[in-house]
Amino acid sequence: MKLLLVNPNVTGAIAEVMAAEARRSASPGTEIEVALAGFGTLYIENRVEAAIAAHAVLDVLAEKGAGCHAAIVAAFGDPGVFAAKELMEIPVVGVSEAAFLFAYTQGKRYSIVCLTERLRAWYMECAEEHGLSGRMASARAIPVAVPDITTAKADLVAELTEQCRLAVEQDGAEVVILGGGPTAGLAREIADRVPVPLIDPVACAVKLAESLVNLELRPPEKGSFARPSPKPARGLSPALAKLIDRG
DSSP, X not given: OEEEEEEOSSOHXXXXXXXXXXXXHSOTTOEEEEEEOSXXXXXXXXXXXXXXXXXXHHHHHHHHOTTOSEEEEOSTTOTTXXXXXXXXXXXXXXXXXXHHHHHHTTOSOEEEEESOHHHHHHHHHHHXXXXXXXXXXXXXXXXXXXXXXXXXXXXXXXXXXXXXHHHHHHHOOSEEEEXXXXXXXXXXXXXXXXXXXXXXXXXXXXXXHHHHHHHTOOOOSSSTTSOOOOOOOOSSOXXXXXXXXXX
């Protein structure tokens, strides 16, 4: 099985952090191919950057999706994931989507812990867009500045762990999701410091993608994720234009 892990930002160091956790989580025989956005921002924190990232995700999928069995949109907030599901004939999974779904199996109330206030607001919107916000107890951001996003997992482990504990003690969370690509793998490292299950979105996305591939579900021909009718396009990358006009 070959999974395409699409990093929607342009920072290779963040892609490497996510790729390491994806490969640790993958089943034997699953290959993880990592692809970086061809344009965009250092990391994605708001709606503007998410809109840019969505286009970059579609570009990567159009160029590199052939030969892959499923794809993962590897930015918490899932930029472009619904469009990607509509565009591609292989399963496409968002890391947020996977984390929310797995959290639902582990408790009645979940919380998200992340790095910044802007991310917190965006992640709450993402849960609503997926229709999975009904059990959200809270979304928390650490109360300090992030000096270097590429080393945030190591630099801010104490602050992130404390917010996980507060989500349980003060907000009643029965499950905690660590949101954000830069923190991939941290749930595994601090699991014994938080008294409820900690969810790693990248790990969940890998397992969900593998399951969807193994189920061998047919691509939808009806509904909102069915591929749209072809139409002429202008100004797109050659690979994306070919998928849009299919001619």
